[in-house]
Structure formats: C-alpha cells, structure tokens
Amino acid sequence: MKKDAKLTESDPLNGAQYMPGLSVDCVIFGYHENELKILISKFKNTHLYSLPGGFIKKSEDISEAARRVLFERTGLKDIFLNQFYTFGESKRANPEAMMSVMKANDIPFDESHWMVQRFISVGYFALINYTRADPAPDHFSESCTWYDVDEIPELMQDHASIVEKALTVLRSNIDQAFIGANLLQEQFTMADIQKLHETILGEKLNRTGFHRKMLNSGLLKRIGKKKTGGSHRAPYLYVFQSIEE
Amino acid sequence: MKKDAKLTESDPLNGAQYMPGLSVDCVIFGYHENELKILISKFKNTHLYSLPGGFIKKSEDISEAARRVLFERTGLKDIFLNQFYTFGESKRANPEAMMSVMKANDIPFDESHWMVQRFISVGYFALINYTRADPAPDHFSESCTWYDVDEIPELMQDHASIVEKALTVLRSNIDQAFIGANLLQEQFTMADIQKLHETILGEKLNRTGFHRKMLNSGLLKRIGKKKTGGSHRAPYLYVFQSIEE
C-alpha cells in the first residue's frame, strides 16, 4: 500500500484500481500470407515473452478489460472476442520472472508486491484483420509483434498452454461463420478461404467438397467474377452474407 | 480487517484465507426418475436461493476449490467436473441480497465487508450419481436440495444464467461418453439411456436410430438380460465400456 501511495489513481502501476489477483490474457489471431499468426509481447530488457494481457479495473467487466487490452495493442475496436477458459492453478504464478520484469523496468518491488502474487487469468481469443492492426507494445514491453503459430518463442508461465487451448477451441469452431469473416479481407476467393481453413486445421481439405459445402452453407455471397493474375480461369469473389439477408 | 481479527485462520468467515473477489459456482446435475435435477441451496432465514458455491483458498487450484465445494455438499469425491465459463460482469454482485444473508446469519457486516464486494465467479458443472449423493447445507444455508431443472426457484444474482449456460454446454456435449456414465447407475437398459438423453435435450429421439448409434459407438457393453415385471420382452443390460477394452 505504501509503495503505491505516490501513484496516481490511473497510473497502470497502481494496483489499487484493479481487481486483485485477476488478469486477462489474449490470444490475438491474425492471418497473413497463408500463415496463422498471434501477437506476442516481449518485456523490456529481458528475454521474456508473453501473451498480451492486463488487469481488470474495479468497475470493469472482464470482457471490457479484454477489449481494452485489444485496443491498446492493436488500435482496433469492435473485434471478435471469445472467452475460452480460465486458468486458475495456484502455482501458475512465476514470481522470479515477474520480478526480473519489474527490475528491468525500474519498478520498486519486493516479494509482496501485488504484481508478483498469484493470478487467476481469464483467457480470451480474438480474431482480427491482420492488415488493419497496428501492433503496439505496452508500458512493460519493448515490442508486440506477430509470430507464426508454429514459431512461437518460449513463453513465460503457462502461456504456451493458453495458446494451445485457444487453438483447440478455434479449430473446433472452424465451421462457424465468424472465423473467415474476421480473419480474411472483405472480398476473397474460394481458394483463399480454403487455405485459411487448411492453415488453421493443419490439414489438406478436399477442394470440390469444400467448395460445395461453403456454397451450401448460405453464408457466402458471390459478388462478381474476376480477379486478375494467373494464366487460368478467373475465380469468383465472395463476401460473407449478413445473417438477415 | 479488524472485523476478521478475532476469526481463526480456518474459519470460513475469515476472508483473509481466500483469493479476494473470486468464487466458484457449481451446477450439480443429478438424474432421478426421468428428471434432470440440480442442487440448490437456500440461505438461512431468508427466501434467497443460490447455486452451491464457495471461495478459493490462497494456495488452492480453482478446480480444487470446486471439488471441495462438491464434496462438502454431496459427500462425493472423484466426480466429473467441467469448467464451462467465467462470469465477470462488474454489476453481477448484489450487495443487498448478501447483506440480508449475513444479517440472517448474525454475521457482523457493513457495506465494505469482503463478502458484499464484487465477485468474479468461475462456473463448473458436475455430473453425479443421484442415489449416492447425500446433499448437505453449508454454514450459511438451511437446505441444499434437488430441483427439477424445469422447476428451479428464482435464484439470486445471475445464477439463473449460469444454470442456462451449463445446460447449453451439457447439451452440446451430449454425445460424449461421460454423460451417461456419470448420471446413470452402473447397469442400465437402452431405454434408460435414451430417456436420459431425451430429458437433457428436451426432445424425443428416434428409438431404433438411437439404439444403433449407441451400439455402433463402441462405448457400451452388453452384460446380459434383465428380468422385468413388465409383460414384454426383457431388455438387455449395458455398462459403459472402459476405453482400453
């Protein structure tokens, strides 16, 4: 308490404004050049990598906190967000790592500092348009950048298992409309969306079957021929159909 | 803090032993006489009903806390437990209701008491064998009894939506083996398990199709005929097959 006394009400280091022992971690998915990517933060002056996350303000819904983190890291609002699991093992805290982070940031601390205590973390995953995002580091990190999901550096605490769980849920929801709608550009070809699905699932899909399944779903709307490029027939372009149409 | 000073370390009223602002709520499903039931607590000397729940000790995994609550309410260990969602809206707290509960229990309190603050609650659902459970109230409640899911009394806070969410997840997992294995007696007939599925889903299922689907799943093992009192052919009895067999 004394340690925080000189902090202003809104200073991010002031633990008193947050729900104690509670955080959100965000697995932020993007898709670019046939690769599924997630945003990873690197703490200042350390070799520690982590998922973007944050604390929950006392009067804030948890999902609002997740949206705030998302906005601060990507500059995007109104993004698709899905709470998928809450990580609450008593030993998931890693005081040594947190202390080295604080040391590297010149934050006064000791073993009883609120940031090195046990945290329960609510996991959200987000689907965002890679080209619209403008990844930005936060107060503690020197970078926040995209990594291919197959090339993620070693993450602190249990963040690797958080990513794993997010991927599992994402894969099990692959047939829901929102996945392509949020990760792809507005207009896309059948080949584009098939590649996206293949990348997420990590397996090849039957071309004609996929084609027909997509058309039968009623979610796609053909908006006209053409898309120049290769020496072959021009594919149709599609957009996701609004539900009410 | 002063208010807790005279409490012993292990007194359930001593907030210092718990993770602040965090709780678990359990939707405990049982099945009896073709009805899907859940356990509901009634607070002493009030008309307030709630889901069985509890707080998380400082060195306890959240799932351990849920198991502890389950054991205290049912006397059962090793029960099927599934974390399904975390309820974190800032306004889900209901200070008036909690204060009336504490008043009815002669617990000294004021608006700043830890139990009337905002809580984040991690939702678990459990599947238990109705006949083995021995429902027992906790420190604050005068009863803990089974209610048909269609006849649940008005619940405090957002517990009705917690039940709704649990039911949704249970229904979407209906084809997983564990549902029948945990809710039915060890031996059962095809009609028994079909009735269970129909009760959970709230719809009639095709008899022969269900029969064949169950047999094809490879999860059931026929263990012999059942002698009934009915004037009709005796059905086979089944048990759930262990995975390794």
Added chain:
DNA sequence: ACAAAAGTGTTCCAGGTACACCCATGA
C-alpha cells in the same frame, strides 16, 4: 392369444469424398 416393449432388417435421404470433365485465361 394378445398387448407391449425390445431388438433387428430394410429403405430412403442428406452430406461428405472422390473423380472427371469443362471453362477461362495468359503465355
């Protein structure tokens, strides 16, 4: 013998997979 419920065979249909073939386009 009959009613009632259980078990099984047959048929039909929808969705998925596989293969084939045609279409459009740039070199």
Added chain:
DNA sequence: TCATGGGTGTACCTGGAACACTTTTGT
C-alpha cells in the same frame, strides 16, 4: 493451343431417420 487453376456434374459411401417386422414375456 497448352498448361493451370476454377467451377460443376456424377458416382459412391456413411450415418441418421423412418418404417416394418420379429422376439420375448406377463396377463
């Protein structure tokens, strides 16, 4: 005109739904 990728037709398979029929048992 040829190679290449895109779109669609046809055949096949599987799993579920619907219906019929047989089996068993108490009355």
